[in-house]
Amino acid sequence: MEAVEVEGLHAGYGATPVLVDVHLTVPTGRGVCVVGENGVGKSTLLRCVSGLQEVESGKITVFGGDPGATPEFWRAVVTTVEPPTWYPGLTAREHAELVCRAHGQEPGEAGIDEALERFGLAKHADAIPPSLSSGQKQRLVLAIALLRPSSLLILDEPEQRLDREGRADVAGLLADYMAGGGSLLMASHDDDFAIASGAAITTMESLSAVAG
């Protein structure tokens, strides 16, 4: 069974078509990185695969089922395509602990402190996330996404707002994730990052039968 299969996908905003006859396959345990200019529809594709955007026509399956709002889907899939929201009165570290505990992980064993250190957030563990900068917030989302167990990661430009070292670290983590059997679908502007993560690079044009 493939992790993600997209066939003949059409989607857009109002009268503006963004995705026209898009085909994509992400094999289980492998990664695909979609590259392309801003506005070509990378994020829209990721939103459709996450079940967060209505499609006009076409078929999307994730692990053989419909992408959707079910808890089972969200226990298997983690996505960073949405702007995050935060619980009131909960620190960055406590957000990470909450997510780990919800997935049955003990915070110590899950490696929360190591993850915060790796993403340069150790000094901000006691901060409430709304007080962090946008880059720090994005890194916190990424740290939590990688901490909790999942089978498919859908990441929108995870390299954004990371320095060179941080990019190499995250790329290494994504490679480890796939080596452990996880699947990855991401959009990126950075070919080097995509290559380092071990994901196969593809362009939006090559995914569209019409454009091709």
Added chain:
Amino acid sequence: MTTVPLAPVRRWILRTQSAHRERGATLSSLYIGALTVAIIGGMLHRQLAEVFWPPHPDASGLAGASLTALLYGLLYLALRRFGPLALSRAAASWLLTAPVSRRSLLIPSLRIAALVAAVIGALAGVAIVGHTAPRTPPVALLVTAGALLGLVLLLIAAAAQAGGRWGVAVDTLMSLVFAAGFAGLVTDTTLDQPVAVTAWPPARTLVPLIAGVALVVLIASALVVRGLARTPSDHILDASRTAGTLFDTAFGMEPSFLTDMIERRYWSRRRLRSVALPLASRLPVLTAQDVLLTLRRRRRLLTLVFLAAFPLLLGNAPAWLLGAAVLLGTLTAAMTATGNVRTDAGNAVLLRLLGLSSRQAVLQRLWVPGVLAALWSAAALTALDLLGDLPPGPWWALGLALGPVGAAAAVHRARAGFVRNDLLPLDTPMGTLSTGPLVNAVMGPDLLLLGLPALLEIAQHNPLSWTTVLVQAVVGVIGARAYVSGTTETTRTELHAS
């Protein structure tokens, strides 16, 4: 740096703005405003007279003193919460950053705030004198004293806005004055023979006293105006955001703008230390999170303890009103712990990350509001019972039985989300009424109907039996369970009420 004179800039802005308005728009707004006040005044003049000037003084000296502390304490706290000096959002963006005199920029705001403080101070004076005093000649003097007291409070608030940390100390002091006023009112209801005020100090004592206060107000005003330029920009910006959000809330009929702003500000000022989720191995994860959130709001919990005495003030009111107040208090207590539900209802992104269904989430999030509601209503009903306002019976148990009612109502309220403006408006003889805000306002309180057995019991003033307690407990638990089953699913993460 050269300072640009502000008056010509303001005149230019006013001229340009009015050029975009229709001819007579301002006059028409004034006319509609005056007409609204006249209509509401005409409809409610009897009730207003009862509130401000009852036919005979009906309160004791202790009640009068407590009302003074309560009303003027509240006026000060409100002035501080809203600024008291604020600019419109446009002025805060464009004029605060321009090289204009900050004093000239803030004086119009001070003038308006002074007018509001004096009018509210005078009205509070009328109400206190009307309820407490014999109507002898110095009434006008006392009302003037009320207005002057309002002005004094404004000047202290304005100085606190411009000043340093002492402002926080004054805020705490005024909160204590407010709390003391509340405690005084509660004590007054428990006294069998309260002492009434029989005479005011004579005019020859009051006149020099009030003249002295007026002189102090004049001198303090001059000092505050001199110090206006020192008001820090961030304080003005904060006040402007508050004023802007208030306008948005009023014009958009959207109370969540205001509650969100208050919550954001509260947490941004707190310094937290990460701790392990309390009792995480024994409690469901979201319940543990609610426990942590509640433990972090100690002042709010303290306020709830105080508020448990509030129904005592209604000892002489109709019994059904007392019952309704207990139910509304139960809802308020439960709402202390529903901030997380509000977050999830607004956007389920975190619930998706947690991988929980809407049913799991709501079930786990009902516990802490339920415990708070049960403890609060048990405390409130026990206090009423001890002071003899209720017939005999196990009222504490009826309070505990109200826990699930408060929890379901508070969680429902937290899931209400934004006001829906797509609902059909109602045509009434008074004009068109939009139903969205009404529907939104009753979401939450509507589930208090599950507390009907308790309400009827309090309203009928009969001795309470264990059967009624049992009926209330069963209705509450079954009602809350039906609410969860009817509005959540095991196959959906989204939490919005449906």
